[in-house]
Amino acid sequence: MLNLRYDFNNLMAERVGEHGVTDAELRALGPKLAAAADAVEKSPLGFRKLPHNTKLADEVALLAGEIQARCDSFVVVGIGGSALGNIALHSALNHPEYNQLPRPPRRGPRLFVPDNIDPDRIAALLEVVDLDNTVFNVVTKSGGTAEIISEFLVFRDALIKKLGPERHVERIVITTDPERGELREIVKRFGYASLPIPSDVGGRFSVLSAVGLLSAAVTGIDIHKLLKGAAEMDARCRKSKKLWENPALAGAALHYLMDKAKGKNIQVMMPYAHALRDVADWFRQLWAESLGKRVDRAGKTVHAGQTPEKALGVTDQHSVLQLYLEGPFDKVVTFLTVEEFHTTVPVPPAFPNFEGVKYLGGHTLNELIRAEQRGTELALTQSGKPNCAIRLPRADEETVGALLYLLEMQTAYAGELYNINAFDQPGVELGKNFTYGLMGRKGYEAKRREVEQASKPNSQWVVNT
Numbered sequence: 001m002l003n004l005r006y007d008f009n010n011l012m013a014e015r016v017g018e019h020g021v022t023d024a025e026l027r028a029l030g031p032k033l034a035a036a037a038d039a040v041e042k043s044p045l046g047f048r049k050l051p052h053n054t055k056l057a058d059e060v061a062l063l064a065g066e067i068q069a070r071c072d073s074f075v076v077v078g079i080g081g082s083a084l085g086n087i088a089l090h091s092a093l094n095h096p097e098y099n100q101l102p103r104p105p106r107r108g109p110r111l112f113v114p115d116n117i118d119p120d121r122i123a124a125l126l127e128v129v130d131l132d133n134t135v136f137n138v139v140t141k142s143g144g145t146a147e148i149i150s151e152f153l154v155f156r157d158a159l160i161k162k163l164g165p166e167r168h169v170e171r172i173v174i175t176t177d178p179e180r181g182e183l184r185e186i187v188k189r190f191g192y193a194s195l196p197i198p199s200d201v202g203g204r205f206s207v208l209s210a211v212g213l214l215s216a217a218v219t220g221i222d223i224h225k226l227l228k229g230a231a232e233m234d235a236r237c238r239k240s241k242k243l244w245e246n247p248a249l250a251g252a253a254l255h256y257l258m259d260k261a262k263g264k265n266i267q268v269m270m271p272y273a274h275a276l277r278d279v280a281d282w283f284r285q286l287w288a289e290s291l292g293k294r295v296d297r298a299g300k301t302v303h304a305g306q307t308p309e310k311a312l313g314v315t316d317q318h319s320v321l322q323l324y325l326e327g328p329f330d331k332v333v334t335f336l337t338v339e340e341f342h343t344t345v346p347v348p349p350a351f352p353n354f355e356g357v358k359y360l361g362g363h364t365l366n367e368l369i370r371a372e373q374r375g376t377e378l379a380l381t382q383s384g385k386p387n388c389a390i391r392l393p394r395a396d397e398e399t400v401g402a403l404l405y406l407l408e409m410q411t412a413y414a415g416e417l418y419n420i421n422a423f424d425q426p427g428v429e430l431g432k433n434f435t436y437g438l439m440g441r442k443g444y445e446a447k448r449r450e451v452e453q454a455s456k457p458n459s460q461w462v463v464n465t
């Protein structure tokens with residue numbers, strides 16, 4: 001039993017008035033929703049096989065054990081779908097100050113996921129890791145993304161300089177498509193250890209493949225439990241195509257209506273648990289890159305998508321909440337909450353003569369964060385601002401596996417409702433192709449000319465100081 005609850009109450013017209021969804025709107029969506037559920041069930045979606053691949057988890061756990069034994073820093077060289085899931089799992093399931101801990105209790109090497117090519121960031125990373133004890137996991141589905149390949153070349157060169165051309169090979173693990181891409185060819189020719197990313201799983205749906213599993217296992221996360229939670233959620237979604245029995249289908253339906261019928265074209269995910277902050281970041285990519293599409297399946301221009309944003313409770317109560325409460329009616333908030341934290345921090349009683357201080361004494365920070373979440377939820381609801389909540393009993397491997405899988409399924413169903421392809425990313429590819437052209441990759445000369453043509457200096461609308 002996962003005991004994860006998706007609470008949609010505050011999206012309903014009964015709670016938030018004209019900005020909420022009505023029964024009639026839900027009924028009218030019925031046939032379209034049934035078709036969406038059917039389509040998802042019939043599609044051979046690669047990511048749906050991942051929770052059941054315990055054989056891969058065994059293989060990853062074995063490699064992870066061996067890496068744990070021989071290194072003290074582990075660097076994930078990836079970007080977007082090849083990095084955000086790793087970061088989300090790490091913050092959700094490892095100690096909040098993991099890299100600062102001595103080992104033990106730290107369960108594995110320090111973890112670094114730069115998720116960027118900023119030269120200062122990469123140079124700084126090379127200053128703090130000891131190349132004698134560092135393993136680099138190069139993660140790229142296509143095997144060709146410029147950011148990842150260039151970092152690979154930088155780190156490989158540093159390793160060769162430090163350890164020599166032969167020994168450097170043991171410090172690199174390449175996770176990529178099992179057949180396609182030049183990186184796979186490099187693995188075959190140069191003998192790097194490698195793991196597969198199934199050809200039918202795209203980057204943003206790959207967190208439960210070797211992409212996310214290796215860094216998770218290396219840092220001591222129980223990846224079998226993670227998959228177990230996801231598999232339970234998969235069973236739950238397969239069991240019923242009825243709105244109120246399938247949490248992912250309900251999530252897709254309600255958010256679709258929020259966007260299309262109620263004009264809430266922004267969805268803010270707001271975790272009230274520090275551990276889940278990067279789940280919101282991971283979801284931002286999943287929802288945006290999957291649903292943000294210019295054309296629908298019939299080739300009609302639609303410019304579909306609901307803009308995902310992230311906020312953090314309670315931090316952002318003191319930053320953006322004012323706007324959410326009193327600004328435009330263009331948002332829907334999705335809270336992520338945990339019933340239980342891993343620790344309890346009591347607030348010691350003090351200053352009995354100061355009413356503004358004394359009332360907090362004897363409570364706990366746990367009570368305070370829960371009270372603040374309830375307060376924010378009610379304040380939004382009273383202001384007619386729709387909000388929903390995914391309530392986890394706690395952030396552990398099973399519930400986090402289930403949560404990530406739930407959001408992936410919600411995205412797949414939503415893609416069907418919007419009638420777009422949720423599994424491609426032509427916009428991202430266009431940007432990548434311009435970069436290839438500018439950096440001189442063979443075959444992309446026309447793209448280079450296009451950029452150069454478009455970016456001819458024009459001083460007319462520039463302010464120089």
Ligand code: PA5
Pocket residue numbers: 079080081082139140141142143144145148202203204205289425428
């Ligand atoms: O989700 C996606 O498809 C993208 O974010 C990719 O993961 C990202 O662009 C990196 O691509 P690749 O793993 O193919 O190098």
